[in-house]
Every structure is written in structure tokens, then in C-alpha cells.
Amino acid sequence: MRVSTRLTAGSSLVLLLLLGALAYQLIQVRHLASISREVSRVGLRAARLSLSQIHDLDGLQQALRKYFVTRDPDYARLTRELGGQVSLRQQVLLGLPLSGVEREAVEAFGTAWRGLGEEVDPGPPAGPEADLLARVALAQKRARTVAEAAQEAVSAEASRAEASARRSQDVSLLAGLLALAASVIVLWATIRSIRKPLERLASATHAVAGGRFDLQLPSRCRDEFDQLAEDFNVMVRRLSELDQMKKDILSHVSHELKTPLAAVQETHQLLLEEIAGPLTGDQRRLLEMNLQSARRLSAMIAKLLDLARLEAGVMEYDLRPTDFSQVVGSALSLMEVRAGERGIALRTELPRDTLWVRGDGDRLFQVVENLLENAVKFSPSGSAVEVAAAWSAQTPPGRRGELLGPASPGAAGWVL
Structure with a gap:
């Protein structure tokens, strides 16, 4: 498998994990928002209405006691107003989408309030004082039950929201750990797959830099590094050919120049020995300069030949x-x-x-x-x-x- 394919597959896996975690987070956020709206629309409203009923019933109880003591028409009017408010809030509670426990509590309150409301609504209370106050106390008790049921419903929704938040946190943590583990695995696999080819390539490059042109890297043409190894082998073969060509040229040219230079030096030496005739001072100086230059050139050629022998490994x-x-x-x-x-x-x-x-x-x-x-x-x-x-x-x-x-x-x- 190619290195780029492995990297793409590993990155896609990590990306899918992160996208899945993000999608789950969005779903949980929407669920939490729905719970919050439900709590605000139903639970808190039911709790407020039940508390208002308790407050009105407390006021109704006080107004009844004062009415039976003073028979004041104002207290009778107050009992009618408070009774009307309690009946109105009861109707609103019945219209809400309550839970099973809340609806049972509201219906039980309605049963306790139905007869009492009919007595205090049309006019001054006519029933016995003790009986009316006892029925008001029962209605208060049932109203408190409604308030407790509403509070329990709100607490239950809050617990649901908290549990959902914890699940979201756990899933996010798990997704993050899985993504981290996948990233580590992909990174480890990638490093493992490229470390050895890179080490071989670095070692081979160092060897070629040192003059070894017979080195070849294994190539199976499976990934980018194999293709790089193949190109490296082609480059080394061409360098080897060029190096051999250079050696052949130096050796050939050096050998070809060595014999004429030796002849030139021998000729100058014979002239300096005046075998061909006497020399003037200027002629001798010029011949000595030419002979010295020829010897320097011969020494340079000898060095080139020695270099060729060293590279060929035949220096004696x-x-x-x-x-x-x-x-x-x-x-x-x-x-x-x-x-x-x-x-x-x-x-x-x-x-x-x-x-x-x-x-x-x-x-x-x-x-x-x-x-x-x-x-x-x-x-x-x-x-x-x-x-x-x-x-x-x-x-x-x-x-x-x-x-x-x-x-x-x-x-x-x-x-x-």
C-alpha cells in the first residue's frame, strides 16, 4: 500500500470518529434544549400555579374565619374572589400536558375543591364554619400535593438533562480517546513504514557521497519510497558510468602525454649538455625554463596517474x-x-x-x-x-x- 494511501485512510478514520462525536454532541444539545423548553413551559408553570393556589387557599381560610366572626360583606366578597382564582388556576392546570403523577394530583385537588368552590362562589358562605374550614384544609393539603408533584416532575426533568449531559461527556471523552488512539496507531504505522526506507536511503546517499557507485537499493515498486529507490539506483548507475568515463579519460590522456613529455625533457637535457653545439647564456636560460616547465607538467601527469591507480586500488x-x-x-x-x-x-x-x-x-x-x-x-x-x-x-x-x-x-x- 502506498504511503499516501495509508495516511489518507488513517486520517479519514480519525475524521470519521471526530465527526461522529460532533454529531452526537449536536443531538444531545438539541435534546437538552428540548428538555429545558419542556421544563420551562410545563413544569415551572405548573409549580407556579400550584403555589399560587396554596397562597389563595391560605387567604380563603383567613377570609372565612374573619367572615364567620364579623359577618362583614367585604370578607364574603374576598372569599368569592379567592375562590374564583382557585377555580381558574385549576382549569389552567388541567389544560397543561402534565405527567401522570401531576395529573392525578391535580384531579384529586379538583375533586376536593369542586363542592367547596360551589359554596363560596355564588354568595356568602352558608355552610357550617367547621365543615367549610375542614374542607378548605383538605383542599390546601391537596394543593400542596400538586406543588410537590410539580416539583418532583421538574427535578425528574433536571435529572434527565444531567444524565444526558453525562452521557454526552462520556461519549465525547470516548470518541476523543479513540481518535487519539487511532492517530497514534496511524502515526506509528507511518513512521514504521518510512523509517527503514529513509535509513537505507540516507546510508546509501552517504556511501555514494564517499565514492561508492556500485551500491543499489532494493526496489519492489509498491510505494513512493520504492519508486525513489529505483530513481536513486538509476542515478547511481549514471554516476558510476560518468566516473568510469572520467577515469578512462584521465588514464588515457595521462599515458598519451607521458611519452611526448619524456621525449621533450630528454631533448632539452641533450641541448643543455651542448651535444648539438655550444649555447649562449640566454639560450641556456630559456632551455632550463622549458625543462623545468616540462618537469612540472610531467609531475602533474604522474599525480593524475597515481590518482587513477588509487581509485582503481592498484597502487603499489x-x-x-x-x-x-x-x-x-x-x-x-x-x-x-x-x-x-x-x-x-x-x-x-x-x-x-x-x-x-x-x-x-x-x-x-x-x-x-x-x-x-x-x-x-x-x-x-x-x-x-x-x-x-x-x-x-x-x-x-x-x-x-x-x-x-x-x-x-x-x-x-x-x-x-
Whole structure:
């Protein structure tokens, strides 16, 4: 499966989980809003009406007692007004969409109030005082039952809303955890699928940068990394072909130039030896300059050939006892003219005793010559290049084994 397909599938799964959680949240919000409207429209209104009935019945009880004591017509009128209000609120309660418990309580109150309301409504109360007050007390009790039922209904709706909110919270938390788990799984699977190809590609790139053009990455053409590996292999093959072409050209050109240059040097040498006839001073100077230039060009060609041998792995070394001080001295003599042209002083600090080492004298000379050439080339005018060498019996810090072994009898050591 392609990496982009895996990422798309994982992201779609996480998105579906989040969308599902959002849809459930919206449904729960609408449900809570419906409960809130129902509580406001029915439950709270029923509770207010029942409390108002209790208040009116309390006032009716007080008015009846005062009427039976004073027989004042104003109290009789007050009992009619309060009784009318209680009957009106009872009708409103019966018209509300009440719960079963609330409706039973309201109907029970209506049964207790029906006869009492007929007695206090038309005119002054005519029944016995004790009987009327007892019936009012019963109506009060039933009104309190209605109020309690209304409050219980409101509490039940509030409990429903709280339970719905808790469910919504739990579902949201679960959806969030599932989305997080899915995200972690997708991320882990993605990292796992791309880590190894990236490591192989990075390692191969590092190897190619180091000059290994025979490296090839496995490719099964299943995803983007396999396609990248295939393109990488094509690039490496082309680089290998170009590198081989460069080596062939350098080797061929160097070999082709080596023979004519040798002939030029031999010719100049014969002319300088005056085999063809005597030379004037100017002629000798010009021939010496030409011979020196030819030798420099020959040295450059020799370096190119050595580079080709190194890259091909066929460089050969003639290891024998060599005086390292003499190698350094020869290289310094060769660089004196060029250093003088740049105004750079060459300073040496070599021991009086011979520094015998086992190595290839020509290759050691090339190493020292290259070091001195770079030092003279990149040093500012008017500065100095110091060359020092010494023998040490102790191994320098950070070095293992022998760098240069002894060429003559004696303790092994290091030439620094």
C-alpha cells in the first residue's frame, strides 16, 4: 500500500470518529434544549400555579374565619374572589400536558375543591364554619400535593438533562480517546513504514557521497519510497558510468602525454649538455625554463596517474628504509623558489640525527610536497611556513599502532 494511501485512510478514520462525536454532541444539545423548553413551559408553570393556589387557599381560610366572626360583606366578597382564582388556576392546570403523577394530583385537588368552590362562589358562605374550614384544609393539603408533584416532575426533568449531559461527556471523552488512539496507531504505522526506507536511503546517499557507485537499493515498486529507490539506483548507475568515463579519460590522456613529455625533457637535457653545439647564456636560460616547465607538467601527469591507480586500488608501494629528514629537505628545496615568489619564508626544525622510517620514499616525498604546496598557496604574503619533525618513543594520544616503524635497529617509535 502506498504511503499516501495509508495516511489518507488513517486520517479519514480519525475524521470519521471526530465527526461522529460532533454529531452526537449536536443531538444531545438539541435534546437538552428540548428538555429545558419542556421544563420551562410545563413544569415551572405548573409549580407556579400550584403555589399560587396554596397562597389563595391560605387567604380563603383567613377570609372565612374573619367572615364567620364579623359577618362583614367585604370578607364574603374576598372569599368569592379567592375562590374564583382557585377555580381558574385549576382549569389552567388541567389544560397543561402534565405527567401522570401531576395529573392525578391535580384531579384529586379538583375533586376536593369542586363542592367547596360551589359554596363560596355564588354568595356568602352558608355552610357550617367547621365543615367549610375542614374542607378548605383538605383542599390546601391537596394543593400542596400538586406543588410537590410539580416539583418532583421538574427535578425528574433536571435529572434527565444531567444524565444526558453525562452521557454526552462520556461519549465525547470516548470518541476523543479513540481518535487519539487511532492517530497514534496511524502515526506509528507511518513512521514504521518510512523509517527503514529513509535509513537505507540516507546510508546509501552517504556511501555514494564517499565514492561508492556500485551500491543499489532494493526496489519492489509498491510505494513512493520504492519508486525513489529505483530513481536513486538509476542515478547511481549514471554516476558510476560518468566516473568510469572520467577515469578512462584521465588514464588515457595521462599515458598519451607521458611519452611526448619524456621525449621533450630528454631533448632539452641533450641541448643543455651542448651535444648539438655550444649555447649562449640566454639560450641556456630559456632551455632550463622549458625543462623545468616540462618537469612540472610531467609531475602533474604522474599525480593524475597515481590518482587513477588509487581509485582503481592498484597502487603499489616500495617499502624500504628511508631517511625522512632527506625527504623533507628535498621537498623544501623544490618549494623555495615558489615560496620566494610569494614572499613566504620557509623555516625548518629537523633533528641532526637521521630519522629512519620504513616507507616508500617517492610517495612520502609526494605527501610532504603536497603539504608544503598547500601551505605556500594558502598562506598570506609576508608570513612564514614552519616545518618540523622529531622522533618520539611514546605513542601520541588518540593513536593506535605504529605510524612509522624503525628502519634501523632500535626501539620502535613515532616520527611526528
